Amino acid sequence: MSADDPITAWLRPPPASVGPKPEYSRERIAAEAIALADAQGLDAVSIRRVARGVGSGPASLYRYIGSRGELLELMMDAVAGEYDLGPLGDSPAAQLVALALQGRSIMRRHRWLPPLLLTRPSMGPNSLAYLERALQALDGTDMAGADKLQTVAMLTAITSAFVQNETASDTLMGQDGVPPERVRYLSEVMGSGRYPFLTAAFTAAPNQAGPEELLGALIRNHLSGAGLRE
Amino acid sequence: MSADDPITAWLRPPPASVGPKPEYSRERIAAEAIALADAQGLDAVSIRRVARGVGSGPASLYRYIGSRGELLELMMDAVAGEYDLGPLGDSPAAQLVALALQGRSIMRRHRWLPPLLLTRPSMGPNSLAYLERALQALDGTDMAGADKLQTVAMLTAITSAFVQNETASDTLMGQDGVPPERVRYLSEVMGSGRYPFLTAAFTAAPNQAGPEELLGALIRNHLSGAGLRE
DNA sequence: TGGTAATTGCGAACAATGTTCGCAATGAAA
DNA sequence: TTTCATTGCGAACATTGTTCGCAATTACCA
Numbered sequence: 083m084s085a086d087d088p089i090t091a092w093l094r095p096p097p098a099s100v101g102p103k104p105e106y107s108r109e110r111i112a113a114e115a116i117a118l119a120d121a122q123g124l125d126a127v128s129i130r131r132v133a134r135g136v137g138s139g140p141a142s143l144y145r146y147i148g149s150r151g152e153l154l155e156l157m158m159d160a161v162a163g164e165y166d167l168g169p170l171g172d173s174p175a176a177q178l179v180a181l182a183l184q185g186r187s188i189m190r191r192h193r194w195l196p197p198l199l200l201t202r203p204s205m206g207p208n209s210l211a212y213l214e215r216a217l218q219a220l221d222g223t224d225m226a227g228a229d230k231l232q233t234v235a236m237l238t239a240i241t242s243a244f245v246q247n248e249t250a251s252d253t254l255m256g257q258d259g260v261p262p263e264r265v266r267y268l269s270e271v272m273g274s275g276r277y278p279f280l281t282a283a284f285t286a287a288p289n290q291a292g293p294e295e296l297l298g299a300l301i302r303n304h305l306s307g308a309g310l311r312e
Numbered sequence: 313m314s315a316d317d318p319i320t321a322w323l324r325p326p327p328a329s330v331g332p333k334p335e336y337s338r339e340r341i342a343a344e345a346i347a348l349a350d351a352q353g354l355d356a357v358s359i360r361r362v363a364r365g366v367g368s369g370p371a372s373l374y375r376y377i378g379s380r381g382e383l384l385e386l387m388m389d390a391v392a393g394e395y396d397l398g399p400l401g402d403s404p405a406a407q408l409v410a411l412a413l414q415g416r417s418i419m420r421r422h423r424w425l426p427p428l429l430l431t432r433p434s435m436g437p438n439s440l441a442y443l444e445r446a447l448q449a450l451d452g453t454d455m456a457g458a459d460k461l462q463t464v465a466m467l468t469a470i471t472s473a474f475v476q477n478e479t480a481s482d483t484l485m486g487q488d489g490v491p492p493e494r495v496r497y498l499s500e501v502m503g504s505g506r507y508p509f510l511t512a513a514f515t516a517a518p519n520q521a522g523p524e525e526l527l528g529a530l531i532r533n534h535l536s537g538a539g540l541r542e
Numbered sequence: 543t544g545g546t547a548a549t550t551g552c553g554a555a556c557a558a559t560g561t562t563c564g565c566a567a568t569g570a571a572a
Numbered sequence: 573t574t575t576c577a578t579t580g581c582g583a584a585c586a587t588t589g590t591t592c593g594c595a596a597t598t599a600c601c602a
Contacts, residue, residue: 093497101549102597129589139552141591150589200430200473203480205497210507217509227516232477236530239473240466243430247465250433267323267435277440279447286457300466307533331578332568359560369581371562380560 091152092206106136108146112156116192119157124194127153151202158198159206164188167215175305177219178234181212182241182301183294189245196242223310233308240304244297321382322436336366338376342386346422349387354424357383381432388428389436394418397445405535407449408464411442412471412531413524419475426472453540463538470534474527 097104114135118126129150133140147153165184170177189195198204216234225233254264272281289296327334344365348356359380363370377383395414400407419425428434446464455463484494502511519526 090493093493098549098599100547100597100599102551104550106551128587130587140589141553142551144590145550197431201427205501210501210510214507214510217513221509226519227513228519230513232519232526232530235477236470236473239469243466243469243473247462263320263323271435271440277444279451280440280444283447283457283460286460289456289458289462296462300462303537304534306537307535328570328578330568330570330576332580334579336580358558360558370560371582372580374561375579 090148091155104145106138106142106146108156109160110136111143111146111153112160115153115157116160119194120192124197127157127194129153154198154202155204155206158195158202158204159208161188161192161195162204162206162208162212164191165208165212165215167211170219173310174219174223175302175310178216178237178305179298179301181216181219182237182297185238185241186245186294186297189242190249193249196246199238199242200246225308225310229308233305236304237301240300241297244293244300248293320378321385334375336368336372336376338386339390340366341373341376341383342390345383345387346390349424350422354427357387357424359383384428384432385434385436388425388432388434389438391418391422391425392434392436392438392442394421395438395442395445397441400449403540404449404453405532405540408446408467408535409528409531411446411449412467412527415468415471416475416524416527419472420479423479426476429468429472430476455538455540459538463535466534467531470530471527474523474530478523 111132115127115132118131118135127150129143130140132153133143136143143153147156165181165188170180189199213234216237217230220230220233223230255262268284271277272284275281291299341362345357345362348361348365357380359373360370362383363373366373373383377386395411395418400410419429443464446467447460450460450463453460485492498514501507502514505511521529
């Protein structure tokens, strides 16, 4: 019953044959929600605002979705369709790295995506296609089935967390030159002398490598530990 | 200004010297919020319910916290205090694995924690102590400062994601014997024949190793890729 | 052709949320 | 004793997700 469970969005009955033709569509609604989230963040995705965007009344949306959570599922799956799942490279590791890099740019296009991916499963058709493709990359390796699933899950988790850190430090310094309270707090913490290792780590030279190389190295590290090299 | 930013909770002015003595405390409020979340999930942590729990009016809480987001920060930092940061082992890797295993049991005690950790930074005193301890474990290695931070961040991200998967599959089959819609959907997907690799991975024998061994292996994998062995 | 029944769009309403405002009561400092 | 920052909080506001009931629509069937 609980309509906020993941998955319920993909179990809707086939389009009815009697009654008035639907004026809107799940695709249209999801697109509007995505546009809203891209521009103003996830919190801007309220039923009423989405409805205004598609030109309907708020209650009408519930003919297409069962709950707000279901709408978020639709959004996730829609952007999962932005993957290019064609040939990706030779070794399994190279293929998975390529997928992760694609994931990074999708997540940077849609900054609301990492928190969602880290928080709820995505099981729509596009997400399943991505998952299938990633598992295909692991075909032929001697990894056990359960480990493959684990590995792919960690792949997206690592990528999401990485992008989240990345965009967080992009925003660390406010867009105006004024340092926000976060910076004030951090320097107070580091000045206290109570956290020498933290202070040292923060004071050290920032990483030279670009973000793509960094993420690639992270993924390769993870995979090499699991027995995969390129 | 935005009072929902992380960190603002730790920049409050020192206790005033004039005026009536506070009847409540941030600790008391956080404890009540944690009890609520442990019992009924994060959504149960509403200002009004917490206030009822501590025996105050809803508006009174705003003398202690700036926003609901700040309350969540207090909760996160309070449970970060459950770490035992004493001697943990010899090699850096062994120490970090020990920390991750502690993290796992904390997260299992507080199922609302992983989504929060994956979503917002935690920078209170207890969280900083944990971070400092993890960085200390990496002292002496030839890892660059920025990489150390990255590594520790990934450590908690991996642990959180792992626990989230773990408790999700615990709950996969509903507590009653009736398979929920999720299961129906999954078998429909696998029966469709459109996802052979996915089906194979799911059909394969589940992992033999216990969750602690599994998480330990994940962490060791990650670290060994970064140049650390035990 | 006319009627039946399912389905759509949606105005109105409900319960719950986070948060702000203003005021009476408190109590340390002057 | 006066001052005044600070506390607790009732009341209110805006906004949220969601449900209900009804009129309009349209395919199917007698």
